[in-house]
Amino acid sequence: MRERTITLSNFEEMSERAAAKQALRHRMAEQRNRLSLEERAEKSRLACEYACELMKADQVKSFMIYLSFRSELDTRSIIEWAWQSGIRVIVPRSVPEDRTMELYEMMDWSELVPGAYGIMEPDPSRSSRVRDIVPEIIWVPGLAFDRNGGRLGYGGGYYDRLSVMPVEATNPNSAMLGDAQWIGLGYASQVLDHVPTEVHDRILDGLVTEQGYYRMNQSFAGG
Numbered sequence: 230m231r232e233r234t235i236t237l238s239n240f241e242e243m244s245e246r247a248a249a250k251q252a253l254r255h256r257m258a259e260q261r262n263r264l265s266l267e268e269r270a271e272k273s274r275l276a277c278e279y280a281c282e283l284m285k286a287d288q289v290k291s292f293m294i295y296l297s298f299r300s301e302l303d304t305r306s307i308i309e310w311a312w313q314s315g316i317r318v319i320v321p322r323s324v325p326e327d328r329t330m331e332l333y334e335m336m337d338w339s340e341l342v343p344g345a346y347g348i349m350e351p352d353p354s355r356s357s358r359v360r361d362i363v364p365e366i367i368w369v370p371g372l373a374f375d376r377n378g379g380r381l382g383y384g385g386g387y388y389d390r391l392s393v394m395p396v397e398a399t400n401p402n403s404a405m406l407g408d409a410q411w412i413g414l415g416y417a418s419q420v421l422d423h424v425p426t427e428v429h430d431r432i433l434d435g436l437v438t439e440q441g442y443y444r445m446n447q448s449f450a451g452g
Contacts, residue, residue, distance in 0.1 A: 275439035291317035378432035379424030392431035
């Protein structure tokens with residue numbers, strides 16, 4: 230009987246945490262949606278400049294980046310800069326059946342088509358599948374972040390699964406995509422004192438907003 234009580238208590242605690250996270254997602258999405266188009270454009274421009282500065286300083290040769298959707302911080306200028314700089318741009322394609330992502334190298338905007346969730350994604354018939362490298366940086370979207378590396382995603386678990394995925398799916402001993410630098414990319418208004426995390430969550434290595442960039446365990450740099 231005692232064991233059953235503990236199990237029920239744990240279940241209730243998990244349910245409460247899940248409900249709290251869902252409520253926070255809703256609140257943060259509404260807050261982000263209230264930004265005007267002009268605010269989004271200016272904040273995106275500044276954040277992307279900081280992101281490019283960071284990659285120039287680190288001499289990055291490849292990175293993975295999300296393709297912006299709805300009110301997310303617009304990443305297009307980072308992608309354009311990378312193409313002009315000869316840096317490999319890798320973008321994800323969602324696989325809803327098992328909630329995983331496939332990675333493709335994108336070399337032109339014409340390679341994109343609407344994906345499963347209406348997000349623009351690489352067309353497998355036009356883009357090259359990436360199976361052999363770990364991008365040096367993985368730029369991660371989210372609804373909320375904190376400066377301890379916490380991130381609140383959309384609840385699908387796609388990025389958590391990506392972090393434990395080997396580069397070569399048939400070789401579990403190959404390098405893991407979680408070995409890259411994982412850096413959040415968002416607006417300063419999305420940064421909270423604390424974001425609830427679970428044991429399976431990939432803690433971020435850094436964060437970039439329109440106010441600058443922050444590497445975990447280091448000071449904030451920017452304007």
